[in-house]
Amino acid sequence: MSDPHYDREAEKYESPIPSREHILSFIQQKPKTKSQLFELLSLEDVQKKAFERRLRAMVRDKQLSCNKNGVYRPYSNRGLITGTVIANPKGFGFVALDKGGKDLRLSNQQMKLVFHGDKIKAVSYTHLTLPTIYSV
Numbered sequence: 001m002s003d004p005h006y007d008r009e010a011e012k013y014e015s016p017i018p019s020r021e022h023i024l025s026f027i028q029q030k031p032k033t034k035s036q037l038f039e040l041l042s043l044e045d046v047q048k049k050a051f052e053r054r055l056r057a058m059v060r061d062k063q064l065s066c067n068k069n070g071v072y073r074p075y076s077n078r079g080l081i082t083g084t085v086i087a088n089p090k091g092f093g094f095v096a097l098d099k100g101g102k103d104l105r106l107s108n109q110q111m112k113l114v115f116h117g118d119k120i121k122a123v124s125y126t127h128l129t130l131p132t133i134y135s136v
Helices: 007-010 018-027 033-040 045-060
Strands: 065-068 072-073 081-085 092-097 104-108 120-122 132-135
Touching: 018 033, 018 045, 018 065, 018 072, 033 045, 081 104, 081 132
Parallel strands: none
Antiparallel strands: 065 072, 081 092, 081 120, 092 104, 120 132
């Protein structure tokens, strides 16, 4: 393994896995799936479960993003839209976009995460799907 942080990882793990920095260096060149990373990094079966946990943690910490096809790429803020929540008495709501344009609808479930007047960041993939709220 040519990981420059191998010694640091060896101190933490009995069977060291690639560092976050090393994983990012592979993915920045070209987005990859988990199985492609297993092969490129020559991971043994013992290391795979810990490596999967590291990938999930990197997604959680917004170092990586993973699409529905399981392709990992560096996290990007592109596509995030900001706006203000407008609550409806019936339980659903809207996001009035800061940049103007058509408001985004929020479901009853999504409205449980926010309050009227909150400034939020969200992603809307298409006008037919509900947006995903990223931060309040």
